[in-house]
Amino acid sequence: MKNIDWDDLRIFILVARHGGLSGASTASGLSPATIGRRMVSLEATVARPLFVRRQTGYGLTDDGRSLFERALAMEASARPIEDWLSDESSRPLVRISAGTWTANFFAANFSRLWTPEDRFRIAFKTTEARLDIAHREVEIGIRNRPPENPNLAARKTCEVAQAPFRARNRPLPGREDWVAIAPEDAITPSARWVASRKDITVAAWANTPHTLYDLIRSGVGKGVLPCFAGDRDPLLERAGEEIAELREGQWVVMHNDDRHRPEVRTVIDRIVDLLTSHALLFAGQRPLGSE
Known part of the structure; x- marks a missing residue:
């Protein structure tokens, strides 16, 4: 069985669709010379002529049309996988558990926690109850005391009045x-x-x-x-x-293993920076109109 490179088949589809090297070049970004060499290589691999080469463009031989039909079927089958690979939902999710007022503060300062260039998404789990970080209900929790579970780690941020x-x-x-x-x-x-x-x-x-x-x-x-x-x-x-x-302290709590994930570490650092930069506000030292 001959091994055909899927990339060569994709280029072949473009040449067949556009009727020549120029159109395929525009669609793929490859040079006409590169595409021409790839098609010669593909013909050598299948050991059959695929094109009738004319000055006006490339036509398909009977074998070329047969391969084109099969390649289109392969393209249709591969599209769901390509869509899945490029799907935004495939980006990792960082879940943050916080009480109503902390979640409200995070929402008002969301640009400090996430940017459109980040390769992850954030999900808020707003509740006054404590979600189970040890059993991965969330990646990050905002708590009023440090954890006792040895599988959890924490960073203190500020005092809350x-x-x-x-x-x-x-x-x-x-x-x-x-x-x-x-x-x-x-x-x-x-x-x-x-x-x-x-x-x-x-x-x-x-x-x-x-x-x-x-x-x-x-x-x-x-x-x-x-x-x-x-x-x-x-x-x-x-x-x-x-x-x-x-008055109570505030800790960012995370699982000892999850905190080493790049996206979780990034969000933890940003939360700590956000909260510590507003330490006076959280400590009740910046009432409205005091400045």
């Missing part, structure tokens, strides 16, 4: 109730802190951070937010001092 916030356009000062995450949905330390208070009146409960945020912004009451979220919103203002007992 929490404070009560209210709407700037709230009604005239008077009694000010709170809005909070419902006790049965209280996963985060800030939600549990509000739920444990016996000295406050809650006007409305929410089951997600975003709904809590909407209630605060609409003036229903004051609620606890990370300073890096509340201080960035011109419609909000501080409703009290930082809640010192809610």
Whole structure:
């Protein structure tokens, strides 16, 4: 059985389609001389004349037409593989687990984490629950404490401050109730802190951070937010001092093996750079209008 180079067959298809070397040259980017030599080599390989060469171009012999039909079938069969190889979905995916407010901050600064030239994609897994990095639910997790699992590694980035916030356009000062995450949905330390208070009146409960945020912004009451979220919103203002007992560190956590993958390492470095460059914001030292 003769071994025919698929690249030669692709060039053969172009010559047959365009009726000569010039058209095939334009379509392939190869010189007419190179294409001519490749076709002579192909004829030698199959031991049959494939072309009738005229001054006006290249015609196909009976064997040439027979090969052309078979080559077209091969081209059609190969196209799904070529499409798969060039498919954007074949690029590796870096999954990032983060809470609502950190994911919101990442989205607002996405150009610091990814560029169109990167050969990977990013997927956010926004949840207040902890996804399992050790069992590869995600590649990177943003956590409020370092991991205990020996298979995980971490890099500390900054301190995160929490404070009560209210709407700037709230009604005239008077009694000010709170809005909070419902006790049965209280996963985060800030939600549990509000739920444990016996000295406050809650006007409305929410089951997600975003709904809590909407209630605060609409003036229903004051609620606890990370300073890096509340201080960035011109419609909000501080409703009290930082809640010192809610201050916590922030770590970028990853699997010991995955962190050596080039795309994961790149995203980790960019996240660390982004968070550390905004350390004062996260620490509550840059409230809106303070500069």
